[in-house]
Amino acid sequence: MNWQDRIVSDKNILLGKPTVKGTRISLEFVLDRIANGWPEQVLLESYPHLTKEDIRAVVASTTK
Numbered sequence: 001m002n003w004q005d006r007i008v009s010d011k012n013i014l015l016g017k018p019t020v021k022g023t024r025i026s027l028e029f030v031l032d033r034i035a036n037g038w039p040e041q042v043l044l045e046s047y048p049h050l051t052k053e054d055i056r057a058v059v060a061s062t063t064k
Helices: 027-035 040-046 052-062
Strands: 007-009 018-020
Touching: 007 052, 018 027, 018 052, 027 040, 027 052, 040 052
Parallel strands: none
Antiparallel strands: 007 018
16 A cells, blocks of 8 residues: 555645645554554544554555
8 A cells, every 4th residue: 555645735735734645644643543543443433434454555655
């Protein structure tokens, strides 16, 4: 998986913060939820626009 296909920055969305493509969900937001112990399934249920691949892309983007 290429995380760059799923993560975008647009100056018109959230002041250019990196977001999951097609959403207004920032990487910072997803990573904060993960850091606070949210299981993947809870993220997916709470934010139906997110996919498992999106969550993996967010995590992968922090390790590159």
